[in-house]
Amino acid sequence: MLGYRLRLAQQAVFRDFAASVQGLSPGRVGLLITIDANPGITQSRLAEAAERDRSTMVGVLDLLEARGLIERRRGEDRRTNGLWLTRGGRTLLARALRAIARHEQRIAARLSAAERRQLLALLGKISL
Amino acid sequence: MLGYRLRLAQQAVFRDFAASVQGLSPGRVGLLITIDANPGITQSRLAEAAERDRSTMVGVLDLLEARGLIERRRGEDRRTNGLWLTRGGRTLLARALRAIARHEQRIAARLSAAERRQLLALLGKISL
């Protein structure tokens, strides 16, 4: 029951996210944020941060690179690729972050400030 | 933030579910429950109930049938297949439901009764 209701709520929030941040899933935004905060991060360390296999990253980064959002540059350790946001990537990330802020406000508007705090606290207790 | 925390909580609960109910995902259990409650339900109406395309059902039902959990029987409207749980399906469903009850108790144990009610209410407010 709780798991089910949790999933419904998560899906509702996800739908709102997808509708407001077009063309960038939560996971992709997370990658862009991580790269933005750690310019030159290698693919493997990004994969660790996202808790994904490094082989999974390859295709995702291929897509982000093909869309002109990120750049791979060979590191001084020539086995590695450092990752950077392009100008376009920074622009899109900034736009996505504004959309996410509006999205959060829309979700938060369904709750009072106290309820929101409560919900976060209760979710924290469950997320062992 | 809220969406993210929601996802973490949902994943934590899902992990506990998967660990306690081996070999049957929440979605599959839902199908067995629906068939159990509606013996002879057709594939298309089951698909509607699960909010999936009827073509998606085919493969899932093939698997459940191959595992001997369900039976397809041609309906009097000979375009349709009626679905029934087999004896093995009923046994496994009963076992899964007991495991789910223990799972729910384990999750609920992280919250007081009042907190649990609160959480359900707050999730309801979000799940528009």
Next chain:
DNA sequence: TATTGTTATACTCTATAACTATA
């Protein structure tokens, strides 16, 4: 004409194993 189950096909997201180039 419309519906049911099915198939062929495809897309997303994920992983494991093995390869290559470097270290």
Next chain:
DNA sequence: TATAGTTATAGAGTATAACAATA
């Protein structure tokens, strides 16, 4: 030997389009 990126492959889980049988 060990690591980084890559490729081939696979497996859930999902969908759309088209087809045969039936209504």
